[in-house]
Amino acid sequence: MTQDSLPSHATGSIDEGPAEPGLHAVAFTETFDVEPPYLPDVEATAGLEAFPDRFLDRELSWLHFNQRVLEMAEDASIPLLERARFLAIFASNLDEFFMVRVAGLKRRIAAGVAVRSASGHLPREVLETIWANTDELMARHAAAFQRDIIPALRDEGIELVRWEDLDKDEQKQCKRLFKERVFPVLTPLAVDPAHPFPYISGLSLNIAVLVRNPKTGKEHFARVKVPPLFNRFVAVGNQRFVPLEDVIGEHLKRLFPGMEVVESHTFRVTRNEDLEVEEDDAENLLAALEKELLRRKFGPPVRLEVEESINGRVLDLLVSELGVSEAEVVRLPGPLDLRGLHDIADLPREDLKFAGFVPTTNVKLAEVDSASPVDVFKAANRQDILLHHPYDSFATSVQRFIEQAAADKHVLAIKQTLYRTSGDSPIIDALVDAAEAGKQVLVIVEIKARFDESNNIRWARKLEHAGCHVVYGLVGLKTHCKLSMVIRDEADAPAGGIRRYTHIGTGNYNPKTARAYEDFGLITADQTIGEDVAHLFNNLSGFSRNASYDQLLVAPDNIRDGLIDQIHAEIAHHRAGRPARIRLKANSVVDEAIIDSLYLASQAGVPVDLLVRGICAARPGVPGLSDTFTVRSILGRFLEHSRVFEFANGGETMTWIGSADLMHRNLDRRVEVLVKLPTEELVAEVGHILDMAFDADTMAWELGPDAEWTRTAGTRHLHDMLIARHRRTKR
Structure with missing residues (x-):
């Protein structure tokens, strides 16, 4: 839900959403490069060819996800203002979907790239279905607002009204606001032979105005942009609010003195705002990206929203001029x-x-006998620490880990990846402090994180100026992994008195989103993991191409193959009569090779359970294909964001956590990391949380073989249960 206030809870974002705006859209930003056709292992998957429709369409699956968001807004059991927020989230999600996915489909059609997707659909077929579904969803969204939310808010003393509903005192207040603050920043743009049709920026709210010259009787068109720097709904007192465009619309004659305002209508354009950047080296990449950010504003339109009362002549003009x-x-x-x-x-x-x-504060980081903060390094030396945000505080765990490293005289170096972070990030400040204190600081900044590019460019420059070594990752790959490593001089440490401490997470180093996103993280002094992470940082910053790791799976080298190998190992365990089960949790599951491997496991009788917040291209419950296969989705006050891969492994459960979703972009075009949890205790902890998520009494949606999602009869909310559990643990 963008995207610049922080939503309090959860659904999903196109690319995990911008750090603050657009927070809750689902990850679906894979670009529309033409994918090579999926080539399965013919011998292993021969039995799957009898199911040519075994992959669901990813775009339509995303629309089902946003429908679940809308259902949250329609749910009368959810607190009223949270329902209003879900309406806002739905709108933000859909905006990003059109800016990226619909725009990409249009590009493919225009370029004549008529390659069928894995679901068997051509781009034009998918686009036609999208329009049919989104028309229905947008109408349903508007109806929920008008029919349910507005009356319910009114009953609670919060009124969203139109201009004609204001009393005289309220109208005077709005007139004063318009005169003193709004009018000075408005710029009416006329259309006539001397003034071409103005450029309409994406997602801006605009007023189309018809004015008439009283002397000649001739009518003219003009456009007035509703300034985005003011609140969308103007407070007039007593918890009453009126849309800003109503205030402007009532005072249009002030903008066109000497003319008659015939009529006015609001409209809004969504444009292609995807980025296409050619990479050579880091400096060229920065310059190219800064240039492309300017060009983004002028992408072609993909959607025109208008009020249903719009005049036909005005609509025809907008359609013609916008193309x-x-x-x-x-x-x-x-x-x-x-x-x-x-x-x-x-x-x-x-x-x-x-x-x-x-x-x-996580119990392993909570200081019992002292008011001073616990020493994170001593705690990590005692035992590995599994973090579960937002239940475990980010500030007293990950943030403290980096801040203590910056201030610790024994710390020699800090290495850090940054994909998205907040505008006032204490993580950035700590890295700057460390560099200024003379420590070696390496920061891998992913400046191409979608819709967060300008923020990341700004912070990259700040880090460089402070003396940090700033690297922009590998050419052609986004660095999406969540890694932090601290190298500390300790007399009792092996390997020459040097000990590595690492944090590996499933979410970004962003204190704000850490309060709304559900994520796991591991803080450990395990030296095998530390050596693996050290090798990976050398890959990212230098010319090392080590692709072999003991405790990590790293994309694009081996996450897909590693997971497929483990899936096939489960098949072998099942056939040998040993415990076998697969449980995966991700934001999106699209990769055909992994889905086919899961189908093979199901055909062999292995239970396969998926917890997917957003897109799922797998089709569960199909006789002969996926009988033992279930897919669930959970939405609620927090955004389910962690990625977990659990395998029964013959009775010795193996669990991986990390940054990778099961999508082409993550497995082929990003640097992603999964870490194997090093102890049985941590494996059991994650397993218990998965048990709660898959419990029949937990409220969720389940995917059927017909590609429809159905809300379960479960009555307990996972997030409420986990909040209560953490409160008990604290006591």
Whole structure:
């Protein structure tokens, strides 16, 4: 849910969402490079060819995900302001879907790339289905707002009204606001032979105005952009709010003195905002990306939203000038652009929100006998520490780990990956402090993290100026792994008095999203893991090409093959009568090779359980193909973001956690890391959480063989159960 207030809970983002805006869209930003056709192992998968429709379409699966978000907004059992936020999240998610996925489909069609997807559909077929589904979803979204949320808010003393509903005092207040603050920043743009049709920026809210010259009777078109720097809904007192465009619309005559305002209508354009950047070296990449960010603003339109009351002549003009087709026009009841409901959801009405929750310090990092913070390095030396955010505090674990490293005189070096971080990041500040204190600091910054590029460029420059070694990863690959390593001088350490401490996580080093995203992390002094991570940092910063690791799986080298090998090992365990089971948790499951391997495991009788927040291309429950296969999805107050890969392994359960989703982009075009949990205790801890997620009484959606998602009869919310569990642990 962008995307610039932080949502309090969970659904998903196109690329994990920008760090603050767009927080809750699902990860679906794989670019539309033409994928090589999937080539399965013919001998191993021969039995699967009888099921040519075994892969669901990823775009339609994403729409099902956003429908689940909408169902959260429609759920009367959820606190009212949280329902309003889910409406905002749905709108943000859909915006990003059009900016990236629909735009990509249009590019493929325009380029004549008519390659069928793994689901068997051509791009044009998928696009037509998308329009049919999104038209229905957008109408349902608007209806939920008008029919359910507005009346329910009114009953609670919060009123979202239109201009005509304001009393005289409120209208005077709005007139004063318009005169003093809004009017000075408005720029009406006329269209006539001397003024070409203005450029309409993506996602901006605009007012199309028809004015008439009273002397000649001639009518003219003009466009007024609704300034995004003001709140979307204007407070007029007593928890009453009016859309900003209503305030502007009522005062249009101030913008066109001497002219008659005939009519006005709001509209909104969504544009292709994907990036295409050619890479040579780091400096060229920075320059190319900065240039491309400017070009992004001028991408071709992919959707035109208009109020359903719009005049036909005005609509025809917009369609003609913007170059959109009739199918790309969406008529909706006003107000348009409900992302602004985040502001309403942020109102200080705690009685209408999820019950308050404060993360607690992980029990292994909690100092019992002293008021001073625990020494993270001593704690990690005693035992490996599994973190589960947001239940475990990010500030007193990961953030403290890096801050203590920056201040510790025994620390020689810090190495860190950064994919997304917040604008006021204490992580950045700690790295700067470490560099200024003379420590060696290496930071791998992924400046191509979608919709966060400008933030990352800015922080990369700041780190460079502080003396950090800043590297932009490997050409052609995004560095998406979540790694931090501290090298410390310790007299009792093996290997020459040097000990490595590592943190490997499933989520970004972002204190803000760590309060809303569910993620796992491992802090360990395990030297085998430390050596593996050291080798990987050398790969990212230098010319080392070590591809062999003891405790890690690393993409693009071996995550896919490593997981497939483990899946086939489960088949062997099952056939030998040993315990066998596969449980995977991810944001998205799309990779055909892995899905086919899971189908083979199911055909062999191995239980396969998937917990997928967003896109799932696997089709469970198909007789003869996936009888033992189940797929669940959980949405709630937090965004389910961690990636977990658990295998029964003949009775000695093996569990991996890390950054990789099961998608082509993650496994082939990103640097991703999975780490094998080093102790039975940590494996059991993650296994217990998976047990809770898959429990029949836990509220979830389940995917059927018909590709439809059905809400289960479960009544318990996973996030509430985990909050209660952590509170008990703290006591």
